[in-house]
Amino acid sequence: MTRFSKMHGLGNDFVVIDAREAAVAISAARAQAIADRHAGVGCDQLILIEPSAVADVKMRIFNADGSEVEACGNATRCIPLFLGRNARIETAAGLLDARLTDDGASVDMGTPRFEWEAIPLAYAMDTLTMPVGWEDLPAPAAVNVGNPHVIFFVDDLDAVDTARLGALIEVDPLFPARVNVNFAQQVGDRHLRLIVWERGAGLTRACGTGACATAVAAIRRGLMRGPVTVTLPGGDLAIDWAPGGHIRMTGPATHVFDGEIDLDRL
Numbered sequence: 001m002t003r004f005s006k007m008h009g010l011g012n013d014f015v016v017i018d019a020r021e022a023a024v025a026i027s028a029a030r031a032q033a034i035a036d037r038h039a040g041v042g043c044d045q046l047i048l049i050e051p052s053a054v055a056d057v058k059m060r061i062f063n064a065d066g067s068e069v070e071a072c073g074n075a076t077r078c079i080p081l082f083l084g085r086n087a088r089i090e091t092a093a094g095l096l097d098a099r100l101t102d103d104g105a106s107v108d109m110g111t112p113r114f115e116w117e118a119i120p121l122a123y124a125m126d127t128l129t130m131p132v133g134w135e136d137l138p139a140p141a142a143v144n145v146g147n148p149h150v151i152f153f154v155d156d157l158d159a160v161d162t163a164r165l166g167a168l169i170e171v172d173p174l175f176p177a178r179v180n181v182n183f184a185q186q187v188g189d190r191h192l193r194l195i196v197w198e199r200g201a202g203l204t205r206a207c208g209t210g211a212c213a214t215a216v217a218a219i220r221r222g223l224m225r226g227p228v229t230v231t232l233p234g235g236d237l238a239i240d241w242a243p244g245g246h247i248r249m250t251g252p253a254t255h256v257f258d259g260e261i262d263l264d265r266l
């Protein structure tokens with residue numbers, strides 16, 4: 001049997017498996033099976049904690065579709081709660097520092113990347129205002145915060161068919177690694193509303209890297225300065241960034257329950 005913890009960041013939910021003492025083999029099929037909300041435990045992402053030679057722990061991230069990816073902001077905030085202490089975390093996107101707060105964690109998410117090949121995009125273009133369009137959406141921005149994000153700033157977020165457009169844009173050939181699709185509306189001097197269609201998971205109640213990428217794009221476009229409040233369906237995150245600096249994301253993390261599962265029976 002394999003023990004797991006069910007956790008979430010603003011409703012973006014995770015199954016966390018501690019594989020520091022004994023290795024746990026996770027294939028794409030096994031990750032999908034664990035994430036299945038009917039036949040498995042159910043989650044947006046599966047998080048595997050492994051030993052690290054360069055940090056306190058290594059965090060591996062698997063989307064509900066089984067794809068292994070580089071970054072997950074909401075899960076990164078769950079690690080200090082899971083460990084009961086501050087943590088330096090090795091990820092495929094680099095080393096992250098996460099500090100416990102009263103209700104979650106504050107994380108240095110590193111520096112954003114803006115070059116077209118770093119997003120990545122299939123060909124060269126400006127990533128602050130991309131010369132591309134989908135239906136009546138405005139020209140987007142693109143940012144990599146360890147994982148790829150495209151960001152649309154719209155006037156009326158409730159009028160956008162985020163499920164249909166998100167699914168379409170996630171797999172557009174412009175994004176050779178697919179992409180997380182962010183739909184944002186400015187609602188105050190330093191306040192954004194955000195809905196995210198996540199690569200490999202679909203619409204989620206929150207996306208930490210999406211909040212980081214969207215706040216960075218808003219600041220880059222001169223719409224606002226940090227710190228920015230990002231209101232997602234599951235609640236608020238505080239994102240701070242200034243050009244040339246690191247992104248700091250602060251917000252809640254929740255432990256729901258522990259369980260155990262026979263992975264060979266999935």
Ligand SMILES: N[C@H](CCC[C@H](N)C(=O)O)C(=O)O
Nearest residue numbers: 072073074147198199208209
């Ligand atoms: N779907 C993302 C990974 C999870 C990100 C999200 N859950 C977060 O909190 O940042 C991707 O494929 O890059």
